[in-house]
Amino acid sequence: MKRRIVDGAFGLSVLALLFGIGFHSLRAADQDDDSGYSQIAIFAKAVQLIRQDYVDGNKTSYHDLITAALKGMLGSLDPHSQFMDPNDFRDMQEDTRSRFNGLGIEVAIKNGLPTVVTPMEDTPAARAGILSGDQILKINGTS
Incomplete structure:
Protein backbone atom coordinates (compact mmCIF):
# COMPACT_ATOMS: atom_id res chain seq x y z
CA MET A 1 0.00 0.00 0.00
CA MET A 84 6.59 3.04 -37.94
CA ASP A 85 9.94 2.02 -36.53
CA PRO A 86 12.22 0.25 -39.02
CA ASN A 87 11.13 -3.24 -37.91
CA ASP A 88 7.41 -2.42 -38.21
CA PHE A 89 8.01 -0.84 -41.62
CA ARG A 90 9.96 -3.86 -42.88
CA ASP A 91 7.24 -6.21 -41.59
CA MET A 92 4.55 -4.14 -43.32
CA GLN A 93 6.47 -4.19 -46.60
CA GLU A 94 6.98 -7.96 -46.41
CA ASP A 95 3.32 -8.50 -45.57
CA THR A 96 2.23 -6.28 -48.45
CA ARG A 97 4.56 -8.03 -50.89
CA SER A 98 3.40 -11.49 -49.83
CA ARG A 99 -0.29 -10.67 -50.40
CA PHE A 100 0.06 -8.46 -53.44
CA ASN A 101 -1.04 -9.19 -56.98
CA GLY A 102 -1.22 -6.61 -59.74
CA LEU A 103 0.90 -3.72 -60.98
CA GLY A 104 2.78 -3.08 -57.77
CA ILE A 105 1.81 0.50 -56.97
CA GLU A 106 0.08 2.31 -54.17
CA VAL A 107 -2.16 5.05 -55.57
CA ALA A 108 -3.83 8.12 -54.04
CA ILE A 109 -5.86 10.92 -55.61
CA LYS A 110 -3.85 14.17 -55.67
CA ASN A 111 -5.05 17.29 -57.48
CA GLY A 112 -7.90 15.24 -58.90
CA LEU A 113 -5.64 12.67 -60.57
CA PRO A 114 -4.63 9.16 -59.55
CA THR A 115 -1.02 9.55 -58.43
CA VAL A 116 1.55 6.88 -57.60
CA VAL A 117 2.46 7.10 -53.93
CA THR A 118 4.86 4.16 -53.90
CA PRO A 119 5.98 1.69 -56.53
CA MET A 120 6.72 -1.59 -54.76
CA GLU A 121 10.06 -3.30 -55.26
CA ASP A 122 10.33 -6.17 -57.72
CA THR A 123 6.90 -5.63 -59.31
CA PRO A 124 5.83 -4.88 -62.88
CA ALA A 125 5.51 -1.17 -62.03
CA ALA A 126 9.04 -0.97 -60.62
CA ARG A 127 10.45 -2.83 -63.62
CA ALA A 128 8.61 -0.42 -65.95
CA GLY A 129 10.24 2.57 -64.23
CA ILE A 130 7.13 3.93 -62.50
CA LEU A 131 8.16 6.45 -59.83
CA SER A 132 6.56 7.98 -56.78
CA GLY A 133 4.66 11.09 -57.89
CA ASP A 134 3.86 9.82 -61.40
CA GLN A 135 0.29 10.72 -62.40
CA ILE A 136 -1.95 8.26 -64.19
CA LEU A 137 -3.50 10.10 -67.13
CA LYS A 138 -4.80 7.17 -69.21
CA ILE A 139 -5.36 3.44 -68.79
CA ASN A 140 -5.44 1.42 -72.01
CA GLY A 141 -5.85 4.67 -73.96
CA THR A 142 -8.87 5.81 -71.91
CA SER A 143 -8.68 8.89 -69.70
Missing part, protein backbone atom coordinates in the same frame (compact mmCIF):
# COMPACT_ATOMS: atom_id res chain seq x y z
CA LYS A 2 2.82 2.38 0.92
CA ARG A 3 4.56 1.68 -2.43
CA ARG A 4 1.33 2.50 -4.27
CA ILE A 5 1.06 5.86 -2.47
CA VAL A 6 4.72 6.66 -3.20
CA ASP A 7 4.28 5.70 -6.87
CA GLY A 8 1.12 7.81 -7.11
CA ALA A 9 2.75 10.80 -5.43
CA PHE A 10 5.77 10.51 -7.67
CA GLY A 11 3.58 10.22 -10.76
CA LEU A 12 1.67 13.33 -9.74
CA SER A 13 4.89 15.24 -9.16
CA VAL A 14 6.20 14.27 -12.61
CA LEU A 15 2.89 15.36 -14.17
CA ALA A 16 3.04 18.65 -12.25
CA LEU A 17 6.61 19.18 -13.44
CA LEU A 18 5.65 18.47 -17.05
CA PHE A 19 2.63 20.76 -16.70
CA GLY A 20 4.93 23.50 -15.42
CA ILE A 21 7.27 22.99 -18.35
CA GLY A 22 4.31 23.12 -20.73
CA PHE A 23 2.97 26.29 -19.11
CA HIS A 24 6.40 27.88 -19.34
CA SER A 25 6.64 26.83 -22.99
CA LEU A 26 3.34 28.52 -23.80
CA ARG A 27 4.63 31.76 -22.30
CA ALA A 28 7.94 31.37 -24.13
CA ALA A 29 6.16 30.53 -27.40
CA ASP A 30 4.30 33.82 -27.22
CA GLN A 31 7.64 35.60 -27.11
CA ASP A 32 9.58 33.39 -29.55
CA ASP A 33 9.22 32.92 -33.25
CA ASP A 34 7.58 29.74 -34.51
CA SER A 35 10.84 28.05 -35.54
CA GLY A 36 10.17 25.15 -33.20
CA TYR A 37 13.62 25.18 -31.63
CA SER A 38 12.37 26.41 -28.26
CA GLN A 39 9.72 23.67 -28.30
CA ILE A 40 12.35 21.04 -29.12
CA ALA A 41 14.42 22.23 -26.16
CA ILE A 42 11.38 21.82 -23.91
CA PHE A 43 10.77 18.34 -25.31
CA ALA A 44 14.41 17.39 -24.72
CA LYS A 45 14.18 18.67 -21.14
CA ALA A 46 11.01 16.63 -20.55
CA VAL A 47 12.72 13.47 -21.85
CA GLN A 48 15.71 14.18 -19.61
CA LEU A 49 13.49 14.69 -16.55
CA ILE A 50 11.57 11.50 -17.24
CA ARG A 51 14.80 9.51 -17.48
CA GLN A 52 16.19 11.22 -14.40
CA ASP A 53 13.15 11.33 -12.08
CA TYR A 54 10.61 8.74 -13.22
CA VAL A 55 10.31 5.82 -10.79
CA ASP A 56 11.54 3.34 -13.43
CA GLY A 57 13.52 5.85 -15.49
CA ASN A 58 16.45 3.49 -15.93
CA LYS A 59 14.04 1.01 -17.54
CA THR A 60 12.70 3.66 -19.92
CA SER A 61 15.10 4.04 -22.83
CA TYR A 62 15.54 7.19 -24.88
CA HIS A 63 14.58 5.12 -27.93
CA ASP A 64 11.27 4.09 -26.35
CA LEU A 65 10.45 7.65 -25.27
CA ILE A 66 11.27 9.17 -28.66
CA THR A 67 9.41 6.40 -30.53
CA ALA A 68 6.32 6.95 -28.37
CA ALA A 69 6.53 10.71 -28.97
CA LEU A 70 6.84 10.24 -32.74
CA LYS A 71 3.90 7.82 -32.78
CA GLY A 72 1.79 10.34 -30.86
CA MET A 73 2.90 13.23 -33.06
CA LEU A 74 2.10 11.56 -36.36
CA GLY A 75 -1.02 9.87 -35.00
CA SER A 76 -2.42 13.28 -34.11
CA LEU A 77 -2.28 14.48 -37.73
CA ASP A 78 -5.00 12.35 -39.33
CA PRO A 79 -6.25 8.75 -39.35
CA HIS A 80 -3.88 7.77 -42.17
CA SER A 81 -0.60 9.05 -40.71
CA GLN A 82 1.50 6.94 -38.41
CA PHE A 83 5.09 6.46 -37.35
